Amino acid sequence: MSEIPLVQLLTPEGERVTHPEYESTLGKDEIFGMHRDMTIIRRLCNEATSLQRQGQLALWAPLQGQEAAQIGAGRALQPMDFTFPSYREHGIAWCRGIPPEKWLRLFRAVDHGGWDPQQYRHSVPTIVIGNQALNAVGYAMGVQRDGAEEATMVFFGDGATSEGDVNEAFVWAGSFDAPIVFFVQNNQWAISEPTVRQSKIPLYRRAEGFGFPGIRVDGNDVLAVHEVTKRALAHAREGGGPTLIEAFTYRMGAHTTSDDPTRYRIDADVEVWKHRDPLERVKAYLVRQHQVPASEFDATSAEADALAAKLREDVLAMDSPDPLSIFEYAYADVHPLIEEGKRDMIELGVGGGAH
C-alpha cells in the first residue's frame, strides 16, 4: 500500500491490528451487520449496472471497492446528523434508510433528486463537482448558530479536492469552526485522472493548511473508517470544528457505465486492489474470530438477491413523470412564466396522463 501513515484496524487478510489512537469497540453483530450492508449495496450496485446495460437506466455510477468507506462512515452517523452526497454515495443512502429505488430515480432520468432530504437527513445528489462542500459548511454554520448538537458530513471524491468550492469550503469551515466532517473518498481516479494530478501531497494533509485536522484511513477497512468517522463526528458535535477524513480506497469499476477504465489504467493495479477487497477481509475475520457459519453469509446473499429483484421490479415500473410536473417546484411562489408554460403544455394536449 502506501508509505503514508493511515489508520487500519483490519488487514486485508482479516487480521485485527491495533492503532495507538483508534480502537474499534464493535462487536460481532455490528460487524456482521456491516458485512451485510456491504454485501447488499454491492449486489444492488451490480443490479443497477445490469439495468443500465439493458437499457433501463441512462447511466450508473458504480461504487465497487468503496463499500467499506461508505458503510463505515454511514454507520457512524447519528440520526440527527445531516449528510451531503455527491452522486456515488449509494452506501450512505442505504445507511440513511433511503429505499434503493429512490437512488435510481436520478439514473433512470425520471428525477433530479429522488428522496425527501429532510426526512432521511441526507441531501439530494450533487452532480456539479464540489458544490455540496460549501452547501454543507453553510448547513453546519446553521447548526452552529442553532446551538444544536448535530454534525454535518459531506462526501466528495479526490477529483473534487481541486475544485475551488471544496477549497473555499475548507476556508469557511476553518474560519468559522464549522461542525462538519469532510469525507473524501480517494478512489485514486477522477474518471481518467489519477490522484497525483489533483495533489502533490496526500489529500488529508490539505487540512493542515486550512487549520483543522486531517487523517487518512484505510478506506477498505470498514472498522477503521467507522471508528475514525465516529470520532470526527463527535468532535464536530462537541464544537471541536471540522475534520478532513481521506478514505484511501480504490474505484474497482468504471467511473460510470459510460466510462472505459481500460483506456487509462492497467489491470495489474486493479489486481493489487482486489486483494484488498473490503468485504472479503470482514468475512475472513468473522469466520475466523467469531466462527460465523457459511449459512449466515448465504442468507445475506439471498437477502441481497431479493432486494436486487425488488429493485429491478421497482425500476421497470418507474414511469416517466407527468410532463406538467416540471412546473411544480421550479419556484416556491407563483410565477407568471411557470403559469404560462403550464397553460401552453395543456393547450398542446401534453401532460395530465395524455403523454
Add this chain to the structure above:
Amino acid sequence: MAQMTMAKALNEGLRRALEDNPKVLLMGEDIGKLGGVFRVTDGLQKDFGEDRIIDSPLAESGIVGTSVGLAIRGYRPVCEIQFDGFVYPAFDQIVSQVAKLHSRSHGVYKMALVIRIPFGGQIGAIEHHSESPEGYFAHTAGLRVVSPTTPNDAYWMIQQAITHDDPIIFCEPKCRYWEKGEVDLDRPPRGLFDAHVAREGTDVTVIAYGPSVRTAVRAAEAASAEGRSVEVIDARSIAPLDFPPMVASVQKTGRLVVVAEAPANASVASEVVARLTEECFYSLRAPALRVTGYHTPYPPSRVEEEYLPNIDRILDAVDRVMGFES
C-alpha cells in the same frame, strides 16, 4: 415619512428584517465593522452580532455556497456581493444550486436567500465595478431578479425579498445610493414584482429599470419641453417582468423604447421588446427600440457617458419612434 438616501433606506430595511426574524442573517465581504464598502450594512454588526452579520472570507462562491446550506437549515441569508463584476465566481453556485435545489428537492428545500449586488455604472469607477449582470440571472429559471430605484422602494423591496421564499438577486443601482427620497415607513408602495408608472405620458412608452429609470424620467422631462408626452415605466422586477402595466401603456402610446445599461444583445431589454411586440402587435405604430450600453466590455469610465444610455440617446430613440411613418 422620512427623508433618507437609498443606502440608508437599505440599511434600515435590513435592520427591520433582522429585527423581524431571527433567522435572517447577512454574509459578505467587509459588511461587519466596515459596514460594507457602500456602508449599506453600517452599524448592523454592532447591533446584531457577528453570528448574524457575518464578515466572510474573500470568496464569492463561498458566500453564496454556504448561504445555500444556511437556507437548507432554515435560515434566510442575505449575501452581499461587493461589486457586480465580482459575482461571477459565485455564478456556479447561483445557477447550479440556488436556482435548482427547490426543484431538485421537490420543494423540500426553500432557497429563501437574497443576493444583493450593487450594479451598473455612472460612478466613474475602474474596471469590474460598473457592470450589469442581471441578464444572466434573469435568464435562469428558478431565480428572481429585482431592482429598486428609489429609497422608498429600496426600504420595502429588500424586506419583501427577504420574506420571499424564492431566491432573489437584488440588484442595487449603486449610482443612486446617495440620492435622497421620501420613505414611507408604514406601508409598502406595492408588491415586490410590480412594475410602476414613474411618469405618465401618452406618446411614447419608455421602460427602464435600476439606474436607467432616473435617466429615462429626465429624458421624458426634456421631451415634454419639445411637446412630446413620454410615459416612463420602472420595471422594478427584472424577472419576472410585470407585463400587464407595460402592455397597457404600449396599447395607449403605440410606441416603445426600452432603456438599460446592459448591452442589448440577448438581454432583459430584448425580452421586454419581444414580449411587448407579441402582446401589443396591433398597437405598435413603430418598431420598438432599445437604448442600451454598446456591445463592448464596459469601457474605461472616462467615456462611460457615451457608452451608457443618456438623455440624448433616449430622446433620439423617442424621435425615431415618433417620426416613424404609420
Add this chain to the structure above:
Amino acid sequence: MWKVAVGDTIALNQPLIDIETAKATVELPSPYAGVVTKLHGEVGDVVPVGAPLIEIEVGGGDAAPLATPAEPATTPQGEGRTAVLVGYGVATNEGAPTRHRRRGGAVAPAPAPPAPITSTAPALAPRSTPPVRLYAKQHGIDIESIQGTGRDGLITRSDVERVVSGGTPRARSAPAAPTGVTRFVGHELAPWESGPKEERIPVRGVLRSMADAMVQSAFSAPHAAAWVRVDASKSVELLSALKSRPSMANVRLSPLTLVALALCDAARHFPGINSRFDDAAGEVIVRRSVALGIAADTPRGLIVPNIKDADTLDLVGMADALTTLVEKARAGTTTPNEMIGTTLTITNVGPFGIDGAMPILPPGTSAIVAVGQIAKAPWVVDDEVVVRHVVEIAMSFDHRCIDGALASSVLAHVGRFLNDPAPALLAR
C-alpha cells in the same frame, strides 16, 4: 464472443455476450431468465443498435427477442435512440416531421386544406404598420388590396381610410423596377425550382380591373387588326440628333414620342379612328380631342393612364407628358382622373424585344396601336438590300365602326410619319 448457446438455460443478468461499443467492450447481462432459442449474429459482426441479438424463451413459451442496446443503453422502451457517450442516447424520432399535437388538444388531426397562397415572396408582403393592419381588418378590408401611398409604397392609415370612405386607392409603387421574368399579375413569383407546384393568386385590385376590362372589350367589340413594317431609320437619326442638342438635354426623347405624335397626327387626318361605338345609345361618338392612353407596366400590374389633349402637344410637350405619365405610374401616383376617358391607346412592346403584337382594345376606345422594337433589319431600297432600322406598327380596331380601309389609312399615315418624321413635324 457468445457466452451462451442455443438451448442453454440462462439466468437473469447472466452474461450473454461481450459487445464492443464505440467506447468500451461491455458484457451484456441477460434481462430475462429462460432458454436461448436463437442467436443473431456471429462473432465479429457489426450489429446495428436496435437489431435483434438473441431470442430467449421465457417461462410461458414466448420467445423474447432482445435487441442490441444502444450505447450506453437504449431507452427504457429500447427504441429509436442514437448512441452518445452519456445518457440513453439521442432520440431519433424527436425530429420526425409529423405533427402529434395541436393547440386545443386534438391529436394528429387531418391536415388542413392548403390556404390559397397569395404571395411567396416575403418582400412583396404589403408593407404597413400593425395598427393600420388592425384598422383595415376591423373594416373588413384586405390589406393586400390597398395601394400604399407612403414612403416606398407604405400603406398608411389614410390609404385605408380612403378605401373605407369609398375613394380609390392610388397605384402602389415599388422600390426598384422589377424584372419581367418573375413578376406576374402584380406578384413577384418565386423561382421555378423553389416555388410551389401550383400557386393561386387572387384576382383583385389592378388585376381585377384589367381582367374585367379585357373581357368586356373582347366580348363586346369585334376586334380586327392590321399592321405595317416601317423603315424608321430617319426617326432614329432624328432622335439621336435632337438628343445631342444642349437645349434638349432635359427632354427624354424616345421612339415612343414620335409614335405618339404620329398617331395624334393621324387622328387629325382621320378623326374616325378617334371614336367610340356606344351600343347602348346606338351611337358612334367621334372625339376631336385625343386622350392618348399609354399602357404602362407597373409593379402592381398593367394600367393605362392617358395624356389629355395629346393632339395639341409638340415634340417637347409630348416627350415631357410621356415622361411624367410613366414616372407617376411607376411611383403609384397616377390619379383616377388620369385613368379615365382614353380615346386612343399605344402599347409599347418594343422594350420587351418584341416585333409586334395584337392588343385588345381598352373599353370605350376603337383603336390601339402596338409598337414593336426598332431593330436593324435587311431592307430593300432601290432594289438593293440595305440595313435599316425597322419597326412594326400593328393596330387593333373595333370593326363595328372602323373598317379596314380607315384602319389601313391611319396605319399608313403613322408609317409615313415615322419613315420621315422631319417634314411631318414641320407640317404641324
